Amino acid sequence: MTTTQLNQLAHRLNQINDLSKGEVGQNRLVYSPTWIAAQQQIIQWGLDLGFQVTVDDFGTAYLDIPGKTNPEQVIATGSHIDTVKQGGRFDGLYGVLGGLEALERLLDADGKPSKTLRLISFSEEEGSRFPETFTGSKHYTGQSINLAMRDPDGISFEAARQAAVSKLDLPGVNHNLPALPVTFTELHIEQGPRLIDHHLQIGLVTSIVGQRRFTVTVKGIANHAGTTPMNDRADALQMAVDLISDLRKNARQVDPQLTFTVGEFHVSPNTSNVIPGRVDFTIDTRHEKETVLDQFEQILHQVVETPRASKITSSVNRWAKSDATQLDQAMLARNQAIADHLGFRSSQLASGAGHDSQIMAQMTRTTMIFVPSINGISHAPEENTSQADLERGVTLLTESLHQQAY
Amino acid sequence: MTTTQLNQLAHRLNQINDLSKGEVGQNRLVYSPTWIAAQQQIIQWGLDLGFQVTVDDFGTAYLDIPGKTNPEQVIATGSHIDTVKQGGRFDGLYGVLGGLEALERLLDADGKPSKTLRLISFSEEEGSRFPETFTGSKHYTGQSINLAMRDPDGISFEAARQAAVSKLDLPGVNHNLPALPVTFTELHIEQGPRLIDHHLQIGLVTSIVGQRRFTVTVKGIANHAGTTPMNDRADALQMAVDLISDLRKNARQVDPQLTFTVGEFHVSPNTSNVIPGRVDFTIDTRHEKETVLDQFEQILHQVVETPRASKITSSVNRWAKSDATQLDQAMLARNQAIADHLGFRSSQLASGAGHDSQIMAQMTRTTMIFVPSINGISHAPEENTSQADLERGVTLLTESLHQQAY
Incomplete structure (x- = not known):
């Protein structure tokens, strides 16, 4: 870790969060103008870094570094780009931008991986505009979704989706539904007080309740x-x-x-x-x-x-x-070893909140890494995580992806 | 009791309640058009019977049969003419029309009393239009009332009061605040289930909680x-x-x-x-x-x-x-003796609801007579009392007033 690298993550978090400037908290509700601008920015960063960028019908963005020897084997990380109304600066976004940071560091330090590395910026997880949650990961994994939904203003899901997704087809972007990865690792804030209360730095998620x-x-x-x-x-x-x-x-x-x-x-x-x-x-x-x-x-x-x-x-x-979802025990054990090796104070714990990982885990080996939430607060403008904890999460993710993809 | 007499009370109850016909329940909110029509009708019945009728500044009507020998000593009965929104057919009105019935029976049967007999139709007790209760009896007893009140539509108490009261000055009506009576007896429905549950016919009220x-x-x-x-x-x-x-x-x-x-x-x-x-x-x-x-x-x-x-x-x-109000024990004892003599199954009980009697009791000896409420329901269109129980209340009141005024 260098100060420059840390600053890049903080800078990118600010850049996306500034799209809700002047509002109370973050308001990146799916397919809203703020959401479109955020997802366009993620895509642009991928294109700028020379990643192979794909967008699917639901507006999820896939930023790939194709593997040299086994490109069909995909090692994925990511989270969701949407927020609740008046949400915080880290829920979802940290997993997207922390994943982008990890991929960039790996490319810079180790060059092209053997397997494909993929960052996923899921379109939607919160269910805060339309009455269904996890539509991004559900679409990716082929689950059926009720399309006859409307938001509180009466706008149909389909109309909102098509209008928004059409704005993501920037020059250089493929439109497609990529194949599923062999593993998925989601970096996320804890949204609860257990890590912070016990002065821990990393949470390794055993299951989602x-x-x-x-x-x-x-x-x-x-x-x-x-x-x-x-x-x-x-x-x-x-x-x-x-x-x-x-x-x-x-x-x-x-x-x-x-x-x-x-x-x-x-x-x-x-x-x-x-x-x-x-x-x-x-x-x-x-x-x-x-x-x-x-x-x-x-x-x-x-x-x-x-x-x-x-x-x-x-x-x-x-x-x-x-239903309760058990995450992958072998992946957790490897992340535990990395955390111990890095000297991070960690704990294994169940997630009390729902995550895209519970959808992904139905189709692929999945694990989650938590960083502490100050005062355990989330889904509110006060949601916060220290710079040092944000960096520890990225460091652990980077090493984990390195072990899997190189 | 004759069938004709019972029918007259029922007929008068219907006539006043029919003023809210087509609405849900009774809506005689103070100074409303329905309230004006009801109070005008009460006054007209008094005039037709040759009673001496007075109206005060608040619209309370006083229907007197002047006493032959001690006219300055007034034996009063009555209750309030107003209702809550979507109220019942008996709360308040029964005490007014039951009292009118009693006075008429006494005049018919025994001629002019020694002391003055007075029926009071209080303007307001429920507090359902303006944010103050008991304004009728408070005005009569000289308690201060906040006049700077408005109803939910923004109409001031003073404007509503003056417009309504001006419509009560029918030919033959005096406008005045009469002197206080020496006793006050209020006939009322129980509004609770204690009498009906215990198969009782009359409640004699010890106190108001x-x-x-x-x-x-x-x-x-x-x-x-x-x-x-x-x-x-x-x-x-x-x-x-x-x-x-x-x-x-x-x-x-x-x-x-x-x-x-x-x-x-x-x-x-x-x-x-x-x-x-x-x-x-x-x-x-x-x-x-x-x-x-x-x-x-x-x-x-x-x-x-x-x-x-x-x-x-x-x-x-x-x-x-x-504050809790103790009612007059001697008056209750006399009513108990009359009830026993008439063979009415009775009980002494405290009133859980507020009544004009708690205001009157601060200035004069006061007692209350309850009749059973079917299912204990009040302040609702389902409020009901059997014809036989209504009649027992009037019979007891008539005998009580007779003992006091003749």
């Missing part, structure tokens, strides 16, 4: 807060409080690592002098083992559906599920 | 539902659940009759995959003893303000308070 989301509906009887005696109430809110209290205890008993979040809570009629007649609340649970999620889901049904009061009914509905 | 409303604010830290470990959260909603659970237990321990209602609950950001950073919830507590309310309020501060987690703070703010 499975996730299930539910809505619990409690129906009682709305009534006068003054004239209805306490023992004659069918108070939906008090029942919801009991259910949440019990479910939280059960979640802890099933596994302390199981996350349990009641994020939404809606009361009807929501008036101070009326006993609530109905409450709907959401539960978000995540764990790296499907068996743990299965066990909790069974208890959830039991707890919610067991009658507790004669005039109150409760029900539960699961409306989202994504 | 004191009421206090609070908002509890819990501030934690909003964060990612997937990447923030369970032991590293500052989850405002989970803390709110614990507080509500503890406070409910405490309320029950202080007194099982203390009502405890969390009616409003607001979460921020209220998104399924974000740990809530802030929760605000309301508490409505009522009891007939101020000492019980004081005791709970002290515990409330203690429970909310005792720190439970390093990164979460909670605070409590009281924003409404009305």
Whole structure:
């Protein structure tokens, strides 16, 4: 690492993030003008470095350094270029620009690789404009995607996609869907506090948690807060409080690592002098083992559906599920050895957030490298990672790609 | 009781309620066209019966049968003519028309009373158009009222009041503020389920509960539902659940009759995959003893303000308070004797809702008579009381007024 190299990564991060200048946080929603300008810039950097650049129908950009002896074997790295609304400076973008930095350093230091090195700048992962996530990696891996989606302004996915992708066909760019790589390594910020809290520098991701989301509906009887005696109430809110209290205890008993979040809570009629007649609340649970999620889901049904009061009914509905994904153990072990060799304080951990890697892992050997998030904050303008930690991630990625491709 | 008499009360109830025909429930908001038409009709019935009718500056109507020997001693009954939005057919109106029925029966059967008999049709009690309750009885008893109020459409209280009251000065009506009565008896529906649940026919009201409303604010830290470990959260909603659970237990321990209602609950950001950073919830507590309310309020501060987690703070703010009102014990005892004599199944109970009687009781000896509410429902179009129960209330009131005024 030299100061010049570090500055180049910081400079490129600034250049892309400056496209949202004057706004609150980053707003590179897929196929927006800011997104188009960002992806064009990534492509231009690839072209300037002499990489072979391909764009697919969804606007994902592939920047290749073709291999000398085994060009059909592709060693890939990358992440997504889009952000949530009012997002941070590193989520996704760090994996794209850190990967570009790694490829450039390898080309500079070691010349052409034996296998092909590929940087992927996925079009979309966050699901923050259209109601589907991971459309970039899903398209690359051949998963079906609902194309009949519209954004909140009523613009169709197809119209937005075609208009945006047509602007990426710069001179020298191939339009194509490349073959899948043999390995995929994603560099990303942790988005949580575990590394920073334990003064660690690198996280090696064992798995991406499975996730299930539910809505619990409690129906009682709305009534006068003054004239209805306490023992004659069918108070939906008090029942919801009991259910949440019990479910939280059960979640802890099933596994302390199981996350349990009641994020939404809606009361009807929501008036101070009326006993609530109905409450709907959401539960978000995540764990790296499907068996743990299965066990909790069974208890959830039991707890919610067991009658507790004669005039109150409760029900539960699961409306989202994504399976836990185990990442490649051999790739992780190699990255662990590199981290140890470089003297980086590291830990192996599961990712609580979803990533393109969980899609890629279904088709190819996949691993992830995390760097610490200051205060564990992400999806917010305050999202931050120290320069030294950003550099450690790139250093580890560079060595990992070198071992695989040369 | 004759069928003709019962029919007259039912007929008058229909006639006033038909003014809101085609709407959802009753909408006699103070000084509205429907309210004006209703109060004009009450006045007209009084004039037709030869009563001496007075209207005050706030639009309360006083229908008097002057006493033969002690006309300066006034025995009053009545209630309010206004309703909440989408209200029921009996709340307030039953006390006005039931009182008119009683006075008419007494005049028919016994001729002129010794003392003056007065029916009061209070202008307003519900606080459903302007942000103040009991303005009718407050004006009559000389309490100060904030006149600088506006309704949700921006119409000032003063403009609405003056325009409406000018329409009540029918020929034969005096405009004046009459002297206060020596007793006041209010006939009203219970608005709760205690009478109907216990197969009772009459409720004799010992007191009107004191009421206090609070908002509890819990501030934690909003964060990612997937990447923030369970032991590293500052989850405002989970803390709110614990507080509500503890406070409910405490309320029950202080007194099982203390009502405890969390009616409003607001979460921020209220998104399924974000740990809530802030929760605000309301508490409505009522009891007939101020000492019980004081005791709970002290515990409330203690429970909310005792720190439970390093990164979460909670605070409590009281924003409404009305004192408990003891009604006249001698008047209640006399009504109890009459109810027993008539063979009505009755109970003495505290009122959980506010009434004009709590204002009148500050200036004159006051009692209330309740009749059962079917299913305990009020402030809704479903509000209902059987014909037989309506008649029992009027019969008891008539005998009570007879004993006082003749």
